[in-house]
């Protein structure tokens with residue numbers, strides 16, 4: 293692969309221009325108004341797959357947003373790698389905090405700024421570039437399939453059914469994904485764990501209409517006050533979640549495993565500085581990397597009710613609402629957690645309000661072993677391009693489809709992410725350093741080569 297660096301050098305600008313075209317399509321999966329953009333993005337991806345060497349590519353309907361599928365078979369007796377990515381992105385609000393418009397990609401200080409620059413258009417496109425290189429130079433060592441979906445950011449609700457219906461088509465030896473991050477630009481790591489998720493919305497209703505807060509205040513329960521008290525009681529002073537049964541199935545790591553985790557380089561001072569916080573905070577007895585990697589959480593994602601427009605309005609609101617996400621660790625089952633949460637939240641509801649818990653979406657966590665051919669192949673690939681052996685790290689994020697691949701298709705995934713914590717994914721000014729983009733393109737072909745050689 294001595295022509296790999298030259299390929300990247302010679303095609304840099306074109307590859308970026310291509311990625312920018314994709315980024316310009318505002319494929320926000322959670323918004324009905326962007327339905328057509330989802331199809332446009334899917335069609336665009338299909339065309340690129342064919343252009344880059346896929347023998348077949350198609351846009352497949354699901355109950356939700358379409359999936360793009362593509363394949364190139366060189367020899368059925370060779371292994372098959374299925375590349376997974378997602379073309380949908382998160383909403384962009386608040387718009388006023390973006391330095392350049394979210395769907396007009398711009399390069400500043402060596403970084404691409406745009407929604408999807410990292411998550412996951414930028415990371416996904418590294419695979420398209422690597423595929424183009426391998427095909428063009430006749431170095432593709434195995435069969436490749438692509439499955440690029442459009443519902444990841446809303447929890448992939450239609451993908452379970454889609455997989456059940458397309459088992460044959462999706463059959464592969466390994467799933468290859470770039471949708472995670474690494475510890476730092478010079479600290480390569482491979483994500484070996486993802487958290488599961490249970491996402492609910494809670495509704496607290498008081499009086500049948502908004503009331504004058506002077507005439508009724510003090511005599512009628514205020515749903516916002518009540519909701520805040522209820523939420524406050526969900527964690528104790530040790531940062532433990534009080535929901536009964538919540539920790540029942542949590543995987544307990546051995547001393548040795550925790551000692552191994554502690555070897556990952558982590559600069560707490562830099563972390564605090566980057567976030568502008570005086571102290572980190574979380575469950576007592578655990579380090580920051582443990583709090584995000586191996587412990588479950590409960591967070592309010594949004595809370596609303598009453599008067600929130602500018603200026604004062606003296607009102608005792610009729611309703612209060614909150615969105616709550618629980619990040620789960622291996623062995624916790626998201627349906628079970630949703631149930632215990634619901635039971636607990638209804639049980640702590642005082643008699644002077646009505647409380648309702650609505651399930652939004654969920655997904656299971658994932659762990660991947662390090663003693664497998666795919667892990668070793670990925671590890672060696674990073675070692676070649678970064679000059680350092682990557683460290684296995686359990687991430688706090690979730691990619692619900694990864695456990696579905698395992699459950700429905702029986703295929704393990706390898707998470708070769710190149711994002712950085714500073715990429716501001718899901719936030720204003722999301723960005724992806726060009727170095728990471730091109731390093732990714734350089735690393736991926738080595739994975740293919742190592743994987744096929746080591747699997748023999």
Ligand code: BES
Nearest residue numbers: 411445446447471472473687689690691
């Ligand atoms: N790519 C992220 C997940 C991620 C990012 C994992 C960085 C590890 C490191 C993915 O697109 C994502 O945002 N997932 C959602 C899932 C949810 C909407 C069901 C998440 O984690 O909130």
Ligand code: MN
Nearest residue numbers: 411412444471
């Ligand atoms: Mn993603």
Ligand code: MN
Nearest residue numbers: 382411445717
């Ligand atoms: Mn995301």
